[in-house]
Amino acid sequence: MTSEWPLWEVFIRSQHGLAHKHAGSLHASDAEMAMKNARDVYTRRNEGVSIWVVKSADVVASAPGDREALFDPANDKVYRHPTFFPMPDEVKHI
Amino acid sequence: MYAQMVDTGLNKVVDASQMSPQEQAFQARIDADVKVEPRDWMPEAYRRTLVRQIQQHAHSEVVGQLPEGNWVTRAPTLKRKAILMAKIQDEAGHGLYLYSAAETLGVSRDDLIDDLHAGKVKYSSIFNYPTLNWADIGAIGWLVDGAAIMNQIPLCRCSYGPYARAMVRICKEESFHQRQGFDIMMAMCRGSADQKAMAQDALDRWWWPSLMMFGPSDAESVHSAQSMRWKIKLLSNDELRQRFVDQTVPQAEYLGLRVPDPALRWNAQSGHYETGPIDWAEFQAVLRGHGPCNRDRIRVRKEAWDDGQWVREAAMAHARKRAERESRAAA
Numbered sequence: 001m002t003s004e005w006p007l008w009e010v011f012i013r014s015q016h017g018l019a020h021k022h023a024g025s026l027h028a029s030d031a032e033m034a035m036k037n038a039r040d041v042y043t044r045r046n047e048g049v050s051i052w053v054v055k056s057a058d059v060v061a062s063a064p065g066d067r068e069a070l071f072d073p074a075n076d077k078v079y080r081h082p083t084f085f086p087m088p089d090e091v092k093h094i
Numbered sequence: 095m096y097a098q099m100v101d102t103g104l105n106k107v108v109d110a111s112q113m114s115p116q117e118q119a120f121q122a123r124i125d126a127d128v129k130v131e132p133r134d135w136m137p138e139a140y141r142r143t144l145v146r147q148i149q150q151h152a153h154s155e156v157v158g159q160l161p162e163g164n165w166v167t168r169a170p171t172l173k174r175k176a177i178l179m180a181k182i183q184d185e186a187g188h189g190l191y192l193y194s195a196a197e198t199l200g201v202s203r204d205d206l207i208d209d210l211h212a213g214k215v216k217y218s219s220i221f222n223y224p225t226l227n228w229a230d231i232g233a234i235g236w237l238v239d240g241a242a243i244m245n246q247i248p249l250c251r252c253s254y255g256p257y258a259r260a261m262v263r264i265c266k267e268e269s270f271h272q273r274q275g276f277d278i279m280m281a282m283c284r285g286s287a288d289q290k291a292m293a294q295d296a297l298d299r300w301w302w303p304s305l306m307m308f309g310p311s312d313a314e315s316v317h318s319a320q321s322m323r324w325k326i327k328l329l330s331n332d333e334l335r336q337r338f339v340d341q342t343v344p345q346a347e348y349l350g351l352r353v354p355d356p357a358l359r360w361n362a363q364s365g366h367y368e369t370g371p372i373d374w375a376e377f378q379a380v381l382r383g384h385g386p387c388n389r390d391r392i393r394v395r396k397e398a399w400d401d402g403q404w405v406r407e408a409a410m411a412h413a414r415k416r417a418e419r420e421s422r423a424a425a
Contacts, residue, residue, distance in 0.1 A: 003410040004204045007197065024260070025194045027203060029409035030416065041187050044180075045267070064134045 006055055008034040010042050013050035020052050028053075096154040096218045096242055098309040098381070100147040100327075102317045103139055124325055129255040132198035140324055143317075144254055145199050146215065147326060152192035153210045153217035157391050159185045161225040162234065170228060177274055178231065184267050191260040198256045211396050219377060220307050222385030229282055229289075229296035235275015237297075237304040237342065243268050244338045245308070248328035257326070276345065283349045290350070297346065298354045305369070306377045308335040339367045 005027040011020035023042045028034035034053040042048065062070055078084050087094055110118060117137050123130070130136055159182050166182070169175035193203055209215040220238055225231060243265065250261045282293040309331045312318035321327035346353050357370030379385070 003407045004202060005406065005410060024191055024263075025197070026190060029406075030413035033409065033413075040183075041190050044183065044187065061133065064131070 005029045005033075006057065008038075008053045009056050009059060010034075010038040011052040011054070012038075012042055012048040014047060015049055020050065023047075025056060096245060096307075097147045097150040098216065098218060098307070099315075100143060100150065100317060100321065102143045102320045104316065104320055106316055107319045107323060108139075121323070124253050124323075127253075127325075129258065130253050131255045139320075140326075141199050143321065143324070144257065144326055145196055145201055147321075148192055148196040148199075148257055149201075149206050149209065149215050150217060152189045152196060152206070153215060154221065155185050155189035155192060157210075157217040157221045157395060158238075160391055160394055161221060161223070161387075162231060164225050165228060165231050168228070169231075174278070181235070181271050181274060184271065188264045188267070191263055192257075195254075195256040195260045207399060211392065211399065213383070213392065216381065217391075218307060219380045219385065220303050221391060222380050222388045223299070223303050224386050226299075227292060227296070228278070229292040230300070232275050232278030232282060232293065233296035233300040235271050235273075236279050236345070237275070237300050238307070239268055239271040239275060240342060241304050241307045241338050243272060244334050244341075248334075249326075251325075251328060253325035279349055279351075283351065293349065294351050297351050301354050302372065302376075303380075305335055305339070305372055306374075306380075308332075308338070310374055310377070336366055339369055343367050 006029075007025055008028055009025050010023045012023040013020045023038075026034065026037045026041055028037050031053060035051060038051050038053050043051070074080075108117075110121070113121065116135060120130075120135065120137060120140075130140075162178060162182050162185070166175060166178055169178050193206060196206060197203060206215075210217065220241075225234065246261050246265050246268065250258055250265055252258045252261070279293050279296075282289040312331045318327060318330065322330075343353055343358065355370045357368070359368050361368050380388070383389070
């Protein structure tokens with residue numbers, strides 16, 4: 001019987017105040033084991049204060065082919081950046 | 095180098111005129127140092143070569159635990175034992191980071207492990223040498239991990255994102271390994287005459303196999319040239335080996351040890367050390383399975399895998415049963 005354990009994605013909060021960040025993945029039979037393995041594999045040197053584990057199969061990812069449709073529309077909207085609006089030198093605090 | 099002589103499956107370097115528009119666009123992105131990510135399109139030969147290279151690298155980390163595990167119960171002090179266990183745990187971690195990186199290319203962990211056990215994929219030649227005494231643990235950390243770092247630092251910039259990220263993490267941890275090895279060598283070289291002789295003996299036995307880790311000169315190798323175009327190999331084997339020699343010889347001098355190469359000399363003009371010829375027949379024999387420990391390493395790996403089979407199955411059965419019970423309770 002093949003019994004490969006499911007794959008999990010591990011996210012680590014490195015210190016309070018920072019967001020969880022993807023650290024890597026691992027195999028585990030259930031959430032409890034995934035948490036223990038994540039601790040052993042990804043936080044051996046105090047890299048984290050909090051761990052999230054998510055089944056890889058539950059991650060919904062954008063397709064590389066959709067890159068243009070998703071992200072190009074932002075390209076011609078430079079007015080969303082404050083630097084689009086030149087301010088006279090005399091005007092302060094803006 | 096942990097991945098030696100990685101086959102690209104190609105018999106010549108692919109130039110632009112033979113590439114489809116898609117392949118040309120891919121190469122252009124690599125040339126512009128844009129990283130390739132798992133779901134991006136990639137040429138099949140690139141994917142296959144990477145699987146082979148990352149897999150060899152991962153197997154080397156895992157098999158590399160075996161020669162060191164030999165000395166856990168015989169470490170000279172509790173402190174040395176705790177340090178050695180931490181190092182071996184790191185090696186397991188490094189293997190896991192790398193297996194995960196390989197899995198992003200669409201292969202399963204079990205298949206990778208089956209390939210190792212079936213002898214279809216190699217691990218580094220260096221781990222087929224025995225660890226005869228405690229000084230060997232020092233020499234491995236200093237020389238073998240030193241050579242591995244030399245190879246792995248450039249790979250932090252390689253073109254495949256998950257592999258590069260695994261390398262960054264590994265490199266951060268690896269310098270502890272090299273330093274703990276040098277620390278063992280220092281302790282022995284400052285100890286009794288017998289202890290120093292053990293350190294010298296370890297250097298005598300590990301020096302040449304360490305130089306062989308980088309693989310034969312790849313000046314003429316099609317595979318190396320193609321891997322360099324793909325930026326999954328950043329520096330040539332000879333370049334890496336030279337760097338290793340240049341940094342290691344002064345360290346041996348500091349320890350008061352003699353590098354076992356009568357031809358070794360400093361070339362003031364080039365600013366590099368020159369070394370004598372490497373016995374490539376020995377390297378080839380070790381790769382073909384005739385090193386001192388090849389059979390033993392695979393036998394121990396297989397035993398561990400087979401003995402763990404019921405645990406893997408039981409854990410999965412337990413998880414399934416609990417999930418069923420929970421879904422029934424929720425209904």
